[in-house]
Amino acid sequence: MTLDELNQLSREAFVARVGFVFEDSPWVADRAWAERPWPSLEALHQSMVRVVEAAPREAQLALIRAHPDLGSRARMAPASQAEQRGAGLDALSPAEYERIQALNQAYRERFGFPFILAVRGKGKQQVFAALEARLTNPPEAEFQTALREIYRIAYFRLADLLHQP
DSSP: OOHHHHHTSOHHHHHHHHTTSSTTOTHHHHHHGGGOOOSSHHHHHHHHHHHHHHSOHHHHHHHHHTSOOTTOOSOOOHHHHHHHHHTTTTSOOHHHHHHHHHHHHHHHHHHSSOOOOOOTTOOHHHHHHHHHHHTTSOHHHHHHHHHHHHHHHHHHHHHHHTTOO
16 A cells, blocks of 8 residues: 555545554544645654654553563464564463563563563564563653554554555
8 A cells, every 4th residue: 555545545444444553542543544644654653653642641551551462372463463473472482481471470560561562673582681671660761661662663564554664
């Protein structure tokens, strides 16, 4: 799909096509639609980021909580499956799986939401290192870090949708 084609979609068609970009949160695409037409991928992405930044904290927290745990064997959106597969998180040894589950649980207990990391271009050891390092962050800093990582994930997904590097 091209950006021109995306710009011409009705609100309903746009949400159906782009609603997955922010994990299980099509409200972001719905609210961003009013800002079209976008001259670039970056402009589209920034429109969607502004929607999230303008949303109430409860909506931001729901967006963060919509993401699956990394390395989880739970059902997840196809985009999340592909991203985790690319980082090798679908092929963890039993010891690695146990370790990531323990880290995910510790993270959720500390912050009240799942660990979010844009894993594209990263391997499982980088994921483990980031998870361990971020467990020491203050809660508000980690909330903001989670949103920034979600923005990166959304950018990658939009670029894939529009077949751009």
